[in-house]
Amino acid sequence: SAVISQKPSRDICQRGTSLTIQCQVDSQVTMMFWYRQQPGQSLTLIATANQGSEATYESGFVIDKFPISRPNLTFSTLTVSNMSPEDSSIYLCSVTDRVPPYEQYFGPGTRLTVT
Amino acid sequence: DAKTTQPNSMESNEEEPVHLPCNHSTISGTDYIHWYRQLPSQGPEYVIHGLTSNVNNRMASLAIAEDRKSSTLILHRATLRDAAVYYCIRTYSGGGADGLTFGKGTHLIIQP
Numbered sequence: 001s002a003v004i005s006q007k008p009s010r011d012i013c014q015r016g017t018s019l020t021i022q023c024q025v026d027s028q029v030t031m032m033f034w035y036r037q038q039p040g041q042s043l044t045l046i047a048t049a050n051q052g053s054e055a056t057y058e059s060g061f062v063i064d065k066f067p068i069s070r071p072n073l074t075f076s077t078l079t080v081s082n083m084s085p086e087d088s089s090i091y092l093c094s095v096t097d098r099v100p101p102y103e104q105y106f107g108p109g110t111r112l113t114v115t
Numbered sequence: 116d117a118k119t120t121q122p123n124s125m126e127s128n129e130e131e132p133v134h135l136p137c138n139h140s141t142i143s144g145t146d147y148i149h150w151y152r153q154l155p156s157q158g159p160e161y162v163i164h165g166l167t168s169n170v171n172n173r174m175a176s177l178a179i180a181e182d183r184k185s186s187t188l189i190l191h192r193a194t195l196r197d198a199a200v201y202y203c204i205r206t207y208s209g210g211g212a213d214g215l216t217f218g219k220g221t222h223l224i225i226q227p
Contacts, residue, residue: 004158030212031212033214033215035214042200042202042217042218042219042220043159043215043217044217045214045215045216048213048214058214092158092159094158094215096212097212098212100147101147101149101164101166101206102206102212102213103149103161103164104151104159104161104215105161106158106159106160107158108157108158109157109158
């Protein structure tokens with residue numbers, strides 16, 4: 001298993017600004033993922049954060065809006081850029097086991113409100 | 116496309132068994148069936164997974180149909196703490212770890 005922490009746990013931001021969310025894992029992991037959970041909705045995968053290479057983004061998500069860094073095997077950041085109220089969501093990171101069935105472990109999430 | 120179908124919500128009484136169904140009629144032979152749950156104000160947590168055979172762990176049991184087109188998560192004795200959204204997810208085992216595709220899940224309500 002893995003223990004994941006995220007910072008900040010919540011924030012209220014003004015439109016047009018950017019927020020960087022940090023994800024820290026207590027062990028070295030190859031695969032890290034970022035998800036978004038809009039109010040009352042399920043989770044949607046934003047991107048896969050690869051150590052040493054560019055993140056891989058899902059359809060509908062672009063690097064300019066959600067730049068991701070992965071400087072080492074225990075840490076990643078997601079930036080929500082030029083925020084609008086539609087970006088108000090919970091943002092979660094997760095990591096996965098290296099072997100099948102690739103169980104995933106999730107952080108507690110960052111609750112973002114954009115005013 | 117989540118590729119699984121679950122009822123939007125179910126209600127049960129405390130200390131009674133709960134059977135949560137999931138339909139995955141297009142499942143392939145290499146897909147695992149995972150169940151995660153999300154308690155209020157928390158990230159999802161793993162519950163159980165299976166491939167072909169029924170599975171048991173300390174949290175739940177997973178009954179998989181013989182044709183693998185459906186499965187049922189069984190909570191043997193529900194408690195108030197089991198109130199959560201339960202997600203049934205297919206994962207592809209052959210290509211390495213991928214991000215999960217969440218459907219809408221089943222909102223389980225437990226009455227005291």
